[in-house]
Amino acid sequence: MGLPESIEEFKRVLETALLAAPAPLGVGELRRLFDADPGPDLVRRLLGELADDWRGRGVELVQPAGGWRFQTRLEYQVYLDRLKQERPPKYSRAVLETLAIIAYRQPVTRGDIEDIRGVVVSTNVLKTLESRGWVDVVGYRDTPGRPGLYATTRKFLEELGLRSLAELPPLTEIERIMDLVDLPKTEEQAVQG
Numbered sequence: 001m002g003l004p005e006s007i008e009e010f011k012r013v014l015e016t017a018l019l020a021a022p023a024p025l026g027v028g029e030l031r032r033l034f035d036a037d038p039g040p041d042l043v044r045r046l047l048g049e050l051a052d053d054w055r056g057r058g059v060e061l062v063q064p065a066g067g068w069r070f071q072t073r074l075e076y077q078v079y080l081d082r083l084k085q086e087r088p089p090k091y092s093r094a095v096l097e098t099l100a101i102i103a104y105r106q107p108v109t110r111g112d113i114e115d116i117r118g119v120v121v122s123t124n125v126l127k128t129l130e131s132r133g134w135v136d137v138v139g140y141r142d143t144p145g146r147p148g149l150y151a152t153t154r155k156f157l158e159e160l161g162l163r164s165l166a167e168l169p170p171l172t173e174i175e176r177i178m179d180l181v182d183l184p185k186t187e188e189q190a191v192q193g
Contacts, residue, residue: 007046010038010046011046011049011050011053013033013034014030014033014043014046014047014050015050017030017033018030018050018061018068018069018070019070021069023066023067023069023158024063024064024065024066024067024068024069024158025067025068025069026066026067026068027040027043027044027047027067027068028040029067030043030047030068031043047061047063047068054070057073058072058073058076059071059072059073060073062161063163064157064158064161064162064163065154065157065158065162065163065164066154066157066158071161091128092125094117094119094121094122094125095125095128095129097117098113098117098121098125098126098129099129099134099135099152100171101113101116101117102129102135102150102151102152103152103156103165103168104168104171106149106150106151106152106165107138107139107149107150107151108149108150108151109141109147109148109149109150110126110147110148110150111147113150126150133153133155133156134152134153134155134156134159135150135151135152135153135156136150136151136153137149137150138150138151152165
């Protein structure tokens with residue numbers, strides 16, 4: 001079987017694959033759905049048409065860092081959250097500050113993070129970010145002790161719905177949000193204050 005008989009059928013195959021996929025799919029992966037390679041231009045054009053077809057609905061077709069995927073529109077997430085039995089993990093201010101430093105200043109060492117935050121970074125903070133798959137050691141600084149260099153991962157971009165780090169909000173916006181959100185205190189902060 002070669003290409004589908006009509007453009008609409010072709011789009012349905014792409015749509016079905018994207019709806020069933022557990023992770024974003026790239027154009028190259030989508031081209032492998034067909035015996036005869038449709039080429040990247042046709043696949044991209046049809047993905048654009050699919051995105052238009054789904055515009056204005058509760059679900060949208062987006063292109064984060066890892067490829068194309070369907071996702072719930074942000075404004076409807078509050079309704080879906082009511083169905084969840086488990087609560088999302090709450091991250092301490094230390095974890096969120098460390099993640100922000102890594103995201104905006106990467107690659108950075110633990111010492112760089114400590115210099116910026118002005119406090120010692122707990123091993124648990126970095127382990128939390130690594131276990132979530134948001135940061136990873138991407139190399140080592142050529143200085144005594146060869147400290148690890150931390151950077152964000154593709155999973156970080158995908159989970160935040162970003163194509164690249166350039167789409168991160170300005171730091172001033174992050175500071176405003178951090179001031180508005182009542183975050184749980186870390187053990188360090190509870191002892192200090």
